[in-house]
Amino acid sequence: MATIQVDGRRYAVDDRDNLLQACLTLGFDLPYFCWHPAMGSVGACRQCAVKQYRDADDTQGALVMACMTPAADGTRISIADDQAREFRANVIEWLMVHHPHDCPVCEEGGHCHLQDMTVMTGHHRRRYRFRKRTHRNQYLGPFIAHEMNRCITCYRCVRFYRDYAGGTDLGAFGAGDNIYFGRHREGVLENAFAGNLTEVCPTGVFTDRPHSERYARKWDLQFAPSVCHQCAVGCNTSPGERYGEIRRIENRYHGEVNRFFLCDRGRFGHGYVNRDDRPRRPEWHAAAGETRVLDVDEALERGGEALRRARRVIGIGSPRASLESNHQLCELVGQDNFSTGIAEREQVCLARMRRLNLDAGLPTPTLREVEAHDAVLVLGEDLIASAARLGLAVRQAVLGRREVLAEARDIPAWNAEAVMTLAQDARHPLFIAYPTTTELDAIAERCLHLAPDDIARLGFAVAHAIDATAPAVGGLDERTRATAERIAEALRSARRPLVIAGGSLESPAILEAAGNVARALATRERRGGLTLVRREANSTGVELLDGRPLEWALDALGQGDADAVVVLENDLHRRLPGERVDRALAAAETVIALDHQRTATWERAHLGLPAASFAEADGTLVSLEGRAQRFYPVYEPRYHRPESRIHPGWRWLLALHAGLQRRTLPDVAFDDLTRDCARRHPVLAGIVAAAPGADERVCGLKLARQPHRYSGRTAMRADLDVSEPSPPRDPDTPFTFSMEGYAGFDRPRREVPFAWAPGWNSPQAWNKFTDEVGGHLRGGDPGARLLEPAAGVAGHVDAIPPPFEAGVGEWRVVVLPRLFGGEETSSRAAPIMARAPAPTLRLAPADARRLAAEAGDTLVIETSLVHLTLPLLVDAALPSGLVGIPAGLAAALSSGAPARLSVVPGDGEAQP
Amino acid sequence: MRENLEPLASDGDGFVLDPQDRRAIEQERRHYEQPQAACIEALKIVQRRHGWVPDGAIVAIAETLGIGPASVEGVATFYSLIFRQPVGRHVILICDSSVCFLTGFEPLHAALAGQLGIDFGQTTDDGRFTLLPACCLGACDGAPALMIDDDTYATVAAEDLATLLEAYP
Secondary structure, three states, X not given: OEEEEEOOEEEEXXXXXXXXXXXXXXXXXXXXXXXXXXXXXXXXXXXXXXXXXXXXXXXXXEEEEHHHOEOOOOOEXXXXXXXXXXXXXXXXXXXXXOOOOOHHHOOOOXXXXXXXXXXXXXXXXXXXXXXXXXXXXXXXXXXXXXXXXXXXXXXXXXXXXXXXXXXXXXXXXXXXXXXXXXXXXXXXXXXXXXXXXXXXXXXXXXXXXXXXXXXXXXXXXXXXXXXXXXXXXXXXXXXXXXXXXXXXXXXXXXXXXXXXXXXXXXXXXXXXXXXXXXXXXXEEEOOOOOEEEOOHHHHHHHHHHHHHXXXXXXXXXXOOOOHHHHHHHHHHHOHHHEEOOOOHHHHHHHHHHHHHHHHOOOOOOOHHHHXXXXXXXXXXXXXXXXXXXXXXXXXXXXXXXXXXXXXXXXXOOOXXXXXXXXXXXXXXXXXXXXXXXXXXXXXXXXXXXXXXXXXXXXXXXXXXXXXXXXXXXXXXXXXXXXXXXXXXXXXXXXXXXXXXXXXXXXXXHHHHHHHHHHHHXXXXXXXXXXXXXXXXXXXXXXXXXXXXXXXXXXXXXXXXXXXXXXXXXXXXXXXXXXXXXXXXXHHOOEEEEEEOOOOHHXXXXXXXXXXXXXXXOOEEEEOOOOEEEEEOOOOOHHHHOXXXXXXXXXXXXXXXXXXXXXXXXXXXXXXXXXXXHHHHOHHHHHHHHHOOOOOOOEOXXXXXXXXXXXXXXXXXXXXXXXXOOOOOOOXXXXXEOOOOOEOOOOOOOOOOOOOOEOOEOOXXXXXXXXXXXXXXXXXXXXXXXXXXXXXXXXXXXXXXXXXXOOOOOOEEEEEEOOOOOOOOOHHHOXXXXXXXXXXXXXXXXXXXXXXXXXXXXXXXXXXXXXXXXXXXXXXXXXXXXXXXXXXXXXXXXXXXXXXEEEEOOOOOOOOO | OOOOOXXXXXXXXXXXXXXXXXXXXXXXXXXXXXXXXXXXXXXXXXXXXXXXOOHXXXXXXXXXXXXXXXXXXXXXXXXXOOOOOOOOOEEEEEEOOHHHHHOOHHHHHHHHHHHHOOOOOOEOOOOOEEEEXXXXXXXXXXXXXXXXXXXXXXXOOHHHHHHHHXXXX
């Protein structure tokens, strides 16, 4: 700690900070551009100048850049000093020389850091009367729009894109007065985190392109605290709604999870909420294929009657639905009839992951904690594809070596350029074992491209090398053994080693191997972490409900053990072969589907009930960290579409339950459902504390979803009715669908719909909500962790698979997750589909030669269940004997399945 | 049939990296820890052969060094003596920094521009000369100075120009 004097008053600050961080943490409004809490200082923009004085006798002082000056004990500075003020106003004026006067038509307007800083410095009159330099803009893909004329050359974009996120295709070109930030050639920005440029850029050079299609200012959007549903990481988001559509997703700061950044799937994958073809009213699908739209009462009557008539009702839950909805389904059908809706091969992995979280002796680090690990082993995960934000955190962990080196030379961690120049390519060790290349390979010490069983064998060998009591792997070749030794050595000598594995390759052996490595490390010393990647938003949570696998449910229906089924927000056709699903559904007397998407399963249901998506429902999800987090409805769907009959899944299920028992629907509060769920499942006891109750108030007020400048409320429904209805009520949450309510920053609160503080309209406003810049929310970071390791360390597992051997004329399928197009709901969003690469079939070069096939040839892959044609991609990294298929193509193709391949004749070059 | 040939680097606009230049770049690469560090030398190697750095060369150099084309383009566009547009057979740099400015840059520039019929950034119609400003040629003791290709000329007077230029056909 240090004491510094700011404008004559003394403050206690952290002496590891620079003066800008210290001043912002103290709550001063000091303007800045190039500094970013996650990226440190480079002193490029000269905007944060303050006057520094040597001692009490120094009346002259000297201007210094706050971001480049340590907050050393005894420092005396003035922010209010006239010269410093004038200097800052002048800097803004210079930066604005070439900036267009286009705020009214600029999509950054209203959440623009440059606007905020311009107002803050008082620069309100342009004196530059000459020609402005102009640039040509580039097409950067479906996510990001480019308007270079607005650039103020702060270099934040390339610092984020290249240094922080590891992208290579965004550059800074030119010199002096003529600098351009863009791609070398027009084209799609390749990095998975490019969307963050919209928030990192202090002005409107990079803006949200899908938002541009249906644009509204930030102050005209209605927000709620939400949790991303597009993978299992659990990033916090702020979806913004206008006219009953989600218009954009912004990062919502969480001090332990996503902090400042989201991946592009999370940011741009929400379009499925707005689809025109979404079911919005209950539907009855008659046998002849005709559809009747029903009213709610009629739908519930038919549903209740069908359930009453049924001998036995099976409930099929979903890892993309909330705990509360799944729990209500379980209550409706009974625990014995409840399936998680997850295919057995995946559920086996999920169960194993839960066990490892509890008994392998190492805790799951939060993403922030991941960044503090100094040796990482990744077994069988392509993190940028399966849990992108976690991959970004692993990148920071590996780059963390820079800070260790800097500390040894007394260079403060915030001094970004100095730290980078010093460290050059020095990195903490990262080892990746995966069937093919991954994006993180570029920063890994060793990448091993292995078949799943060989990945497991490597893991077991590493465990044995750390702890001799772990089972040894027989028949290991010298090179793998030496690699295992090196990995073991790196993990052993690390201060905080991290082991990452997961269910992507659906290999229990890989998970057990990761478990042995964790146990080996935990037996030596209980430090380090074990992160296990799950696939979907609530995979971790639904597995905790102890349901049966999906196959069991289908068998029960197919064999006539049950004659009715309720499917909750789950497209079974994406999990198991369609024919098998269809057979089971056809055998059932009654199929009731609840969903917010028109899926193959929905089409086959007799009764379809339109469920709310994440944007219209409340619910709790459990992330792969084991963190239970609450998401809240962003808007009431009936407000803009009075004909809509969308309700949260749990509400439909409560109503069906009441109908089944011929009761009237009880008046149940959402908090009661959460409590009920926690009571029934002791492992979920923590979910009640994961979020504030509906009775939470700040200054006696509910919390506002709309910024106080929200405009047009009286007019926006005028096409439906000239009299304005009262805003929808929201008894289930502490929020209001209104600008009336608390929306400030000064009272600590955990759930913040949108960040705004006086003078701070941009996402930089989050600095007003945290205990220190880049720290934790003053009201506490949202959520509650559920899965902490038990006291002991369980014994090693001895289930080492034999080495993988390529078959003759037969290949083993590996299903490879992909960020874009590999996930169910985001694949229904137009920008994601535009960004998704065309699916290909991957083969090792030797295998392609054996088939006499060349890249681009059409191949047929055949298993006992599926026949699929795909273009060939020859993958030099893939081990021979494997065939790589992108995830999300065909449910019938699962990792490990044997497949035959053939080339489609006549597709190659014409024979002479 | 194409066999045992080195892969040709080309990005479609016709540029082919000369095998000798490729070897020279690879040689430079070995002098540094970081591939980026060899960027300037690689650009100079290409410019030596072609007189300037065509678009295709950026991609070819990036491939040879194993870095992104954006990094190479960043370096190429930063340095004013790496030419990203075609230049004449000879490049004339006139120093316009303070010492030369005080000692006669302006009349020298006017005379040169008048004789060649071009201004800064332009090339004569016959493709013989390109005229560029330079912020310092390190010849302040002999100001005003100019440079034609690799030759520096000190205390140049407007009337010397015709003779000077004749040496550069």
